[in-house]
Amino acid sequence: MSTLHIVVCIKVVPKPEEIAVDQETMLLIRDGVRSEINPPDMNAIEMALKLKDQYGGRISILSMGPLFFADYLRAPLAMGADHIYLMSDRQFGGADTLATTYTLAAGIRKLGNVDLIFCGEESSDGATGQVPAGLAEWLGINQLTQMDEVVIDPKKKLARGRREIKGGHLTLETPFPVVISAKTACNEPRFMDYTIKPWAFEEGRITIWRREDLEVEDDHIGLSGSPTRVSGLKQAPGRSRQRKFLKGNPAEIANQLGKILQATS
Numbered sequence: 001m002s003t004l005h006i007v008v009c010i011k012v013v014p015k016p017e018e019i020a021v022d023q024e025t026m027l028l029i030r031d032g033v034r035s036e037i038n039p040p041d042m043n044a045i046e047m048a049l050k051l052k053d054q055y056g057g058r059i060s061i062l063s064m065g066p067l068f069f070a071d072y073l074r075a076p077l078a079m080g081a082d083h084i085y086l087m088s089d090r091q092f093g094g095a096d097t098l099a100t101t102y103t104l105a106a107g108i109r110k111l112g113n114v115d116l117i118f119c120g121e122e123s124s125d126g127a128t129g130q131v132p133a134g135l136a137e138w139l140g141i142n143q144l145t146q147m148d149e150v151v152i153d154p155k156k157k158l159a160r161g162r163r164e165i166k167g168g169h170l171t172l173e174t175p176f177p178v179v180i181s182a183k184t185a186c187n188e189p190r191f192m193d194y195t196i197k198p199w200a201f202e203e204g205r206i207t208i209w210r211r212e213d214l215e216v217e218d219d220h221i222g223l224s225g226s227p228t229r230v231s232g233l234k235q236a237p238g239r240s241r242q243r244k245f246l247k248g249n250p251a252e253i254a255n256q257l258g259k260i261l262q263a264t265s
């Protein structure tokens with residue numbers, strides 16, 4: 001029985017068309033907006049599932065966020081992951097990447113015996129791309145970033161990753177445990193398996209961790225653990241679209257179009 005233990009860090013993000021910012025707190029409005037699993041995290045899930053197909057073991061999904069994240073996180077279970085751990089507490093709210101990575105690291109330590117930690121390359125809302133490296137730093141372990149392919153030798157506890165570089169590829173090798181971020185769109189995430197979907201949506205598939213369940217310092221989590229402050233936010237003016245029907249024969253219409261393009265360029 002393989003003891004391989006893989007963790008995939010998943011963020012649930014507002015759908016792009018729903019992104020809005022609370023003008024008072026300067027924080028993203030998350031409650032009540034249509035959300036989705038951060039698209040690059042689907043590539044991280046698929047990378048982990050491919051290794052589980054080959055070597056067995058188990059996949060734990062780890063996420064930090066509000067309780068409504070829970071239902072979005074069940075989809076990876078229906079793809080083949082084993083259990084969800086959601087770290088959710090008001091005290092975790094408003095975290096910048098320093099506080100987020102500190103809290104995720106505490107979650108990884110609580111899981112214990114973790115060999116590989118997969119992340120997406122970046123989130124579609126904060127998009128700092130800082131979390132994989134920050135996580136490796138707090139855990140004091142190696143990292144392989146923006147990998148488009150990962151192979152492992154579970155017996156030797158070694159991981160080898162490939163990253164695209166100008167004119168070729170770079171191959172990196174490191175012992176377990178390691179944080180790996182998956183290059184966005186590096187693979188085709190599989191569909192949910194409808195024979196296991198009912199299992200994925202049953203009770204008992206999700207463990208919720210509150211502040212008191214984790215070994216963390218209060219001044220390192222949430223807003224109090226975040227040196228980054230959003231001091232101001234300006235919404236870029238949207239471009240309004242106009243529609244104008246041009247009348248006349250083709251030559252006249254081409255002429256009118258030429259004048260409009262000149263005037264607007």
Ligand SMILES: Cc1cc2nc3c(=O)[nH]c(=O)nc-3n(C[C@H](O)[C@H](O)[C@H](O)COP(=O)(O)OP(=O)(O)OC[C@H]3O[C@@H](n4cnc5c(N)ncnc54)[C@H](O)[C@@H]3O)c2cc1C
Nearest residue numbers: 009010064095096097119120122123126127128129130131
């Ligand atoms: C518009 C905007 C701008 C921001 N700018 C900054 C900033 O400049 N500096 C700063 O410190 N913070 C910033 N933040 C806050 C930051 O988004 C959060 O700290 C967030 O939790 C982590 O950063 P990220 O979204 O950039 O993650 P990234 O580093 O872009 O995410 C990479 C990967 O890390 C994993 N991951 C990220 N967040 C979580 C999570 N909550 N749970 C599980 N896995 C996760 C996922 O696998 C993800 O694919 C910003 C937030 C917003 C909405």
